[in-house]
Amino acid sequence: MTRRIEALTPEQEALLPVIRDEWLTIGLSTQRADRDEAIRGVADAYRAAGLDPPRIVVWLDSPHAGAIGSWMLTRLGQVGGQVGGQVWGQVGGQVGDQVGGQVGDQVWGQVWDQVGDQVRDQVRDQVRGQVWGQVRDQVWGQVRDQVGDQVRGQVHRAVYGQHDAGWLSFLDYFRRACQLACCNRMNGLNRVATNAGWWWPYTGAVLLTDRPTELHRDGQTRLHHETGPAIAYADGFAVWAWHGVRVPRDLIEGRWSTQDILTHPNAEVRRCAIERVGWDVFVNDAGLRQVGADEPDPANPGHYLQLYDVPEQIYEQPIRVLLCDNATPERDGTRRRFGITVPADIGDPITAAAWTFGLRANQYRQLQHAY
Amino acid sequence: MRTVNDLIETHGVDIDPHLDRQAAVPVSTGLQRQGDILVLPAVVANRPTANATRAVPPAGVAVVRGEAGGNTHLLLADGPVRYDPAPRDLTLGVLTVEDGATAYLAHPEHGYAGIGPGTYVIRRQREQAEQIRIVAD
Numbered sequence: 287m288t289r290r291i292e293a294l295t296p297e298q299e300a301l302l303p304v305i306r307d308e309w310l311t312i313g314l315s316t317q318r319a320d321r322d323e324a325i326r327g328v329a330d331a332y333r334a335a336g337l338d339p340p341r342i343v344v345w346l347d348s349p350h351a352g353a354i355g356s357w358m359l360t361r362l363g364q365v366g367g368q369v370g371g372q373v374w375g376q377v378g379g380q381v382g383d384q385v386g387g388q389v390g391d392q393v394w395g396q397v398w399d400q401v402g403d404q405v406r407d408q409v410r411d412q413v414r415g416q417v418w419g420q421v422r423d424q425v426w427g428q429v430r431d432q433v434g435d436q437v438r439g440q441v442h443r444a445v446y447g448q449h450d451a452g453w454l455s456f457l458d459y460f461r462r463a464c465q466l467a468c469c470n471r472m473n474g475l476n477r478v479a480t481n482a483g484w485w486w487p488y489t490g491a492v493l494l495t496d497r498p499t500e501l502h503r504d505g506q507t508r509l510h511h512e513t514g515p516a517i518a519y520a521d522g523f524a525v526w527a528w529h530g531v532r533v534p535r536d537l538i539e540g541r542w543s544t545q546d547i548l549t550h551p552n553a554e555v556r557r558c559a560i561e562r563v564g565w566d567v568f569v570n571d572a573g574l575r576q577v578g579a580d581e582p583d584p585a586n587p588g589h590y591l592q593l594y595d596v597p598e599q600i601y602e603q604p605i606r607v608l609l610c611d612n613a614t615p616e617r618d619g620t621r622r623r624f625g626i627t628v629p630a631d632i633g634d635p636i637t638a639a640a641w642t643f644g645l646r647a648n649q650y651r652q653l654q655h656a657y
Numbered sequence: 658m659r660t661v662n663d664l665i666e667t668h669g670v671d672i673d674p675h676l677d678r679q680a681a682v683p684v685s686t687g688l689q690r691q692g693d694i695l696v697l698p699a700v701v702a703n704r705p706t707a708n709a710t711r712a713v714p715p716a717g718v719a720v721v722r723g724e725a726g727g728n729t730h731l732l733l734a735d736g737p738v739r740y741d742p743a744p745r746d747l748t749l750g751v752l753t754v755e756d757g758a759t760a761y762l763a764h765p766e767h768g769y770a771g772i773g774p775g776t777y778v779i780r781r782q783r784e785q786a787e788q789i790r791i792v793a794d
């Protein structure tokens with residue numbers, strides 16, 4: 287039994303951001319799958335689970351196609367040789383749990399035994415944390431929901447390839463920075479993740495899918511694209527998102543009327559739709575009531591702040607919205623007018639602007655420069 | 658007073674091409690904002706604030722880092738300037754500009770903001786959503 291690792295050396299610490307960033311790149315990649323490499327990874331992963339590598343390999347373009355294909359393959363496995371014929375008759379049951387989860391769990395358990403709590407927490411925070419947050423929470427979660435809306439059943443039986451970057455990064459760190467031999471069992475899963483998207487392992491067969499062709503995010507790493515899908519796959523499967531909220535396609539690519547917005551059942555989607563058309567437009571179209579007078583915007587001469595009441599049924603809680611102009615001009619020389627939401631008990635625009643920075647009105651009035 | 662062009666040459670942070678490069682950048686010790694970032698003088702906050710201790714390196718310090726570099730507000734030093742990150746609620750950190758020094762906040766879409774001697778709290782902006790959230794501009 288080797289000694290437990292209780293602290294990282296400076297060299298090992300230097301690898302924390304390196305390995306984190308590599309896995310972020312893997313998790314967010316929109317490159318075409320390297321199919322040969324992925325298939326070699328599949329073979330390694332099967333062997334690591336004590337299974338024979340599959341002889342039949344099927345590639346599809348998206349997790350959505352994969353979920354449908356996997357459902358069909360499962361049916362084929364059930365009817366077996368009768369209609370399957372010589373090739374498809376060899377497809378057995380799904381082995382995703384063995385190939386993905388079980389090997390991972392075993393390796394995880396071995397790492398636990400060899401690494402002290404402090405090191406474990408450090409690697410979790412500095413490697414896995416961000417990769418998990420950006421890839422698992424932001425991307426995988428939305429793709430899963432979108433696939434799940436259309437094809438239930440096979441979503442949870444997949445191994446998520448590049449979208450497993452979060453937990454794979456954690457074990458990969460111990461393999462590369464600490465040379466923990468137990469983590470070599472992850473090589474197959476790592477290799478598939480580095481080269482492909484979601485995949486479904488069967489006895490005798492594997493169904494692999496490609497990575498997205500497009501991925502767009504906002505400054506806070508949430509899925510977001512103002513004119514098209516935030517994630518798109520080669521077969522047209524796509525997710526439309528507004529600052530991390532999954533929204534209908536026509537909210538992004540079409541133009542919702544005020545009536546469309548007000549009658550949409552989901553408050554979060556309504557909020558996205560309002561932001562999409564712009565609060566200044568929505569305030570007029572929806573006939574919202576102005577609160578207090580127009581107030582000159584401190585340090586933004588010639589521009590005015592306005593406060594409007596947003597009824598409870600729009601946001602599911604009473605709020606108000608402050609309209610203001612950017613202090614810096616846009617490319618075309620105009621100033622972008624935008625809305626920022628504030629609590630409903632604020633009674634005038636200056637107090638509202640001050641609240642957004644945690645100030646009182648008399649403090650905000652002292653603003654000297656705005657850019 | 659230095660011009661935007663001058664500061665771009667010194668610090669290397671370029672700004673969007675449509676913004677005025679000949680403009681002089683005022684240096685202020687008062688309350689200022691740059692997009693969703695507020696520079697709050699300790700005297701305006703009216704709260705005792707210890708001076709910052711960590712020197713701002715020549716490459717600057719990102720007080721907010723945009724993921725794709727898009728929304729990075731970079732703090733730059735002209736002379737002895739110190740900044741201690743202290744993220745809590747709206748506060749991002751504490752800035753101290755020594756006598757005779759100037760700090761600049763640079764952002765590609767907002768240009769440069771000049772900050773004179775004094776101690777400041779750097780804050781970000783919030784809005785009311787399902788819960789209170791930080792503004793994403």
